[in-house]
Amino acid sequence: MSRPGGKQEALLALAGAAALVAIAFGAPWLKFVLTIALAKGLAVLGILLLLRAGQVSFGHALYVAFAAYVVAFLAPLVPEALVLLPLAALGAALLGLVIGLFVSRYREIFFGMMNLALSMVFYSLLEKFYHFTRGTDGIRVQPPRVAGMALTRDGYEWALFGIALGLCLVAGWLARIYLASPMGQALSAIKTRETRLEFMGISARAALLFAYVASAFLAGCAGAIIAMTTRHVTPLLGYWTASGELVFIAVLGGAGAVLGPFLGAIAFELVRVYAAATLADSWQLILGSVLLGVILFASRGLWGVIEALLRRGRRA
Amino acid sequence: MIDSDFSRRGLLLGAGFGGVFLPDALRNAVQAQGTRPTEIKLGITTFLSGPASVFGVPGKQAAEMLIEEINAAGGIGGVPLRAIFVDEGPGLDHLVGEFRRLVQNEQVDVMLASISSGSCLACTPLAEELKKVTLLWDCGTQRIFEEHSYQYAFRTQANATPEILAPLLYLLKTKPNFRTVAVVNQDYAWGRDSWEIWRTAQAALKPDARVVAELFPRFGSTDFSTEITRLLALRPDVILSASWGGDLDTFIRQANERRLFERSTFVMPLAESSLERVGRSLPAGHIIGARGDHWHMHPRPRDKAHLTRFVENYRRRYNAYPIYPVFHMAQALSALQAGYAKALAAKGGAWPNQVELAAAFPGLEYDTPTSRMTIRADGQGLEQQLIGTSKRVDTHDFAVLDNMVIFPAEMVTTPAGKISTDWLKTLKPDILADMPAPIPYA
Incomplete structure (x- = not known):
């Protein structure tokens, strides 16, 4: 096998994490951008699990938004980040279980469209129940305590950045174990030949449902972190463009390994920030060109580029 | 100081992403x-x-x-x-x-x-x-x-409260006998908030007026035929629309084609921003607001x-x-x-x-x-509100404002420390007595 080994990936992940901490030290304003990027990376990791089964969800922003609103509604009652985060993520996973029971019957375009439709239903609910959700104006989230401590602005930002980074490392590690396990291998089998999987006595639906709930959980973590970081939650978090963004990041980062989503998310957010800084009125053009460039010249995403470099390094 | 030699943006472009890592503390110390x-x-x-x-x-x-x-x-x-x-x-x-x-x-x-x-x-x-x-x-x-x-x-x-209250007061003064009202607002926070303000103030100032339809078409809608058909059937005396941009332009054009403007009086608190774009589609006799004291042909500017x-x-x-x-x-x-x-x-x-x-x-x-x-001490600006009625003149390809009333800021702004919806409930119809005289188009 010419794929980089687990040790190499772990080293890369740790080096990447150290680099992020260094950047956050050097440029404090980027801490916020990086926290959002890491959170999106978590959600895209969930997309990657489904991609392994050959399924693309165009509606995962639903779980991001759901968790964000759980945080927004519960924050006045339990102002503790370490309680809100798991609550919101579990809530998203539960919703993922209910919806997953339906959508895991479908494959490919039908799977993608079902997810899209349900996410837009939720978006409309957020917008229409105006007196409850404050509509498009959104809900302000007061900064919760972290581990019982009321932190200053800088301390709070560091705490959330740390939580996000820690979660990413743990989630990436667990996702790697899961994908290597029989349950994870079953996902690749769904992609290649689902009937054979059934012949082996493994329920393809159960395998996909498990991955779906896991991806909803990850998106839930992302939503909770985003809500506690931006501290203002609007229905736009659940709009279809937000779902599209997650798929965009998955393509950008590459679906080959668990590091891909995080590479993609960080590259995406940094490109967007710098594009907006240089060309305030046509930053979309730069973002689009970057994606086109990746599709044309690095079809396996940023991770594919790194993988190729590593392989060349080993051969040399 | 770094900024004086070359701009921050130039630095960004030149050094690419490297530009970020310039320690901010360094520049803070210089200042x-x-x-x-x-x-x-x-x-x-x-x-x-x-x-x-x-x-x-x-x-x-x-x-x-x-x-x-x-x-x-x-x-x-x-x-x-x-x-x-x-x-x-x-x-x-x-x-x-x-x-x-x-x-x-x-x-x-x-x-x-x-x-x-x-x-x-x-x-x-x-x-x-x-x-x-x-x-x-x-x-x-x-x-x-x-x-x-x-x-x-x-x-x-100003803020939403005076921007919606002023057109309502203008309506109460110019068309005091209206009995039915319908609303067509974009379905998002502003559409809902502005309707809430209007409805609360209307309940206090003209409790006998009836709301016959509350229509909230999708934000960014391009087809208002359903709403227009409904309004043609209901024949409300007054139609409020706090919509703006493309939504309002399209609504005005489609309503004009189906002659809705002939049956009802429109109140459009943001229509000043659409006047030039909709041109001749907007007939005379409808109430126009500008979110404050602005119009390019303002009748009483401080300094002409x-x-x-x-x-x-x-x-x-x-x-x-x-x-x-x-x-x-x-x-x-x-x-x-x-x-x-x-x-x-x-x-x-x-x-x-x-x-x-x-x-x-x-x-x-x-x-x-x-x-x-x-x-004001609480941070809110006190701004007059200019409201007028649309009028067609030969010199312009679009409707101009006539019978303009410039509402003093204190009259229509929620007093500091009060919540708008509570304050609006305390309004009394005699507020209209203080309304300044209308200024005709000149």
Whole structure:
């Protein structure tokens, strides 16, 4: 096998994490951008699990938004980040279980469209129940305590950045174990030949449902972190463009390994920030060109580029 | 100082991503207390993409024009201004990140925040945390200063309450006998909020009027045939629409084609911004608002020559009449100039820091293109409201305003410390007695 080994990936992940901490030290304003990027990376990791089964969800922003609103509604009652985060993520996973029971019957375009439709239903609910959700104006989230401590602005930002980074490392590690396990291998089998999987006595639906709930959980973590970081939650978090963004990041980062989503998310957010800084009125053009460039010249995403470099390094 | 040799943006472009890692502390240390900087950096958030760019782009154009004029006249206290624009279009998480970038990395001196109310609700507490003077230059939500108090944030124009109450008072005065009302608003926060304000005030001032339809078509809708058919059948005396931009333009055109304007009186508190675009589609006799005291043919400007110059300069550059966001931007920049002048005077000419600059805004008086405004102690600007009736004249391809009433700010603005919906409930019909006399189109 010419794929980089687990040790190499772990080293890369740790080096990447150290680099992020260094950047956050050097440029404090980027801490916020990086926290959002890491959170999106978590959600895209969930997309990657489904991609392994050959399924693309165009509606995962639903779980991001759901968790964000759980945080927004519960924050006045339990102002503790370490309680809100798991609550919101579990809530998203539960919703993922209910919806997953339906959508895991479908494959490919039908799977993608079902997810899209349900996410837009939720978006409309957020917008229409105006007196409850404050509509498009959104809900302000007061900064919760972290581990019982009321932190200053800088301390709070560091705490959330740390939580996000820690979660990413743990989630990436667990996702790697899961994908290597029989349950994870079953996902690749769904992609290649689902009937054979059934012949082996493994329920393809159960395998996909498990991955779906896991991806909803990850998106839930992302939503909770985003809500506690931006501290203002609007229905736009659940709009279809937000779902599209997650798929965009998955393509950008590459679906080959668990590091891909995080590479993609960080590259995406940094490109967007710098594009907006240089060309305030046509930053979309730069973002689009970057994606086109990746599709044309690095079809396996940023991770594919790194993988190729590593392989060349080993051969040399 | 680094900034004086080459611009931050040039550095970014030149060094690519490497530019980020310049330690901010280094530049902070250079900026000593009280010395005059080489430039005043303004961070301006506005819509450069999406439907609300019909307001955002004129706002940006106004800022560019006015900053050029201010700099040509020597800047503020001898220091030139430079604006950095940020797009509100991509959503709040992006905007909040950009806000931090401008404050923490670009080290802007003052922020001018937001067209969208949602953006303002998110940015204002952030400005407070970052201790950065922020002028809310266009957003409408009355919640900002009613639900919280801020040390660093100020609004240089009115808010949703006077902007909706004034057209209602105008309607009550000019068409006192209406019995039925219908509403067609965009289905998002502003559409709902403005209807809430109208309905509350109407219940207090004209309790016998009946609401026959509450229609909230999708935001960005291009087809209003369902709503128009329903309204043609219901025949309400009054149709309120606080919609704006493409939605309002399309609604006006489609309503005109099906002659809805002949059956009902329309009240459109934001239609001033659509007048030129809809042209002859808007018939005479309907009530038009402008979100404040603005119109390019204002009947009683503070300084007629100043207004004419402002309008002509804008037309020459951008080939359109200025609409309300252009005036709002002028108000914000004028308040900024006045605020700096006041803070400089208070410090005997030494350059003010953020706390000293913020202290200049409560009670500040400043000139707008049409009048003179005050910022109240709670940070809310007190702005007059101009409401008129559409009229067709031969000299213009679009409707102009006739029988204009300029409502004094104190009459229509929620008193400081009160919540709008509570205050509106206490209104009495005798408020109409204080209404100024209408001014005909001349």
